[in-house]
Amino acid sequence: MKKWVVLLTCSLLMGLTAAALAQDNASLEERVRLLEKAIGGTEAGNSWWDRIQVSGLVEVEAYYQDADTADDSSDVDLATVELAVDARIIDHVDGHVLFKWEDDDLFVDEGFITLTGTDAFPAYLIAGRQYLPFGRFDTHFITDPNTLILGETNEGSLVAGCRIGGELVDLSVGAFNGKIEEAGEDNHVDGFVAGVTAQPFEGLTLGASYISSLASSDAFSEVITDRNGDGDIDPVEDFVGGWSAFVTFEFLDRFRLIGEYVSALDEFEAGEVYIDTDPDDRKPAAWNAEFGVMIVEDLELAVRYGGSDDGADFLPEKQYGAVINWGVFSCTNLALEYLHDEYEDDVEETDTVTAQLAIEF
Template identity: 25%
Template structure:
């Protein structure tokens, strides 16, 4: 059977499940006036950076930039209904735009429903660093419907949307995720007089998406979608901390090759993989909450995305005031070999970031 026919059949099942289960969310029962809770919450952050870079061609550059501004408004219109609207700006990259715009419906059950423009839950992308990890290429923002469940430490969801090849005007892209998280005694809540109080956190999960070509960083390279086949992908991640030590790890992989006319590597269709591993240590430095971390990141067949083959990266970050951090990051990138179409050379970058969140 033709692959694209199979892909159309599966979203029908997902749409049916979302329709049936969202009815349970919406019809959870009549609520009394005391159940109605309203309010507006405003949050966001501003990140300004001083950057230095020595690229693969040994050309130096430096700049001062507004790395990112984010402004988020959460409107709690009902105990079980909330809207989220956020705006984002990145100097020289993203003009001021609507980043998220979705509503969330819940009930007394573990189920919830999200609908609107949102980041679908494919990939985790947790990092200690200032720079995005190399796995971040898979981040996907779409206008989607997501049906999820949270019960204790278990969480998961299914979602559907109309992807990059939307000429057919069908909701034929979909995905799912499943995970488990545990959090006990966060670092900032430790009772200093109780030596047995050790903060612990754990989060692991897996995910699947029917077409990684929908990822934001890939859409710019898929300008020609004639004869395009969906490239499904999977991800797995593990993040944990114990005391002042933390570890983050993630792996993202396409499960098939792109056609060479869409995204190529070394003369054939690319099959993109990436992983990220980091370890960090949190400690008190002269009365300031401080983190030092180091990471190692790798990509495979991602030259067309202008990503390095590997990266060694480290950071020192200090909270100089409440919700205000000063971070110094160094990264050593290695390009793909000349045989693979790269330069085979190294590049270096240094970033000093001042960030404030509210």
């Protein structure tokens, strides 16, 4: 009798243990399933780490400059560091952040959310800090072209657009609150930008754009004057719009031609730009033309001719030079550049030699 009781008791304990283990295993599997769901699953291409891409840029530069009205100068230093994070949130929703170190400052250069449409409705919306679709600013050179200095604009903005025929035509419009205000107006979103880019056939890209306030561009806004002497940049009497046109043509898998023009649509009043005692109205314009040839694989030679009107000492009236780009290793470029600048009214001439070592990852 005792033997049967012991056997029955053991069987009951084993059954309870097996049931408990089965329940624990089920709970464990459920917890794993929930965890996988929280981090995006484990299927290929669906994990959160597969939806984030990190890239970057490091540039080290050395230069020597010979100026006819100032002492010669030279330096070698870290010029730029960029770290970009791109995230695919879900289909049709992406995020982008670009951290940048430049001129001893660390800042967020770009940060925006992109909403994209479908193949049947190829529209998009970009919201956040971004470079406005004004100008193209293509270049082979280390030094920025005059067109970029006059027109490049980075602002918090909303930009909406539509792509027609894939990459055939891109139409975009945007709204922003610029750095420079109009006299007598409140601080509102009152800046507008519009652009069109077309690729009629492979190798050829051309376009035109408009901005309602050229004074809001990153560099040009810094030469709007303090006419009241209160230490703050003054509003302009009226917004002066700007326009841009560009063409980039690549042919025979070896040659690349770049041309661009950026100009104000009207004149700034005397004393509004450069210096407050300037007696002349100013209608600044800038242009840049470059021709590059791939001599052999990973070795490119390019020449530039550019200039400006009404640029004072802000933009060279005439600029020409050459650059050699050598892809030393994968994602590693060594460039050597020479530029000659001549400024308005023969105020100054400079000759500058710059070397740059850059890596991308």
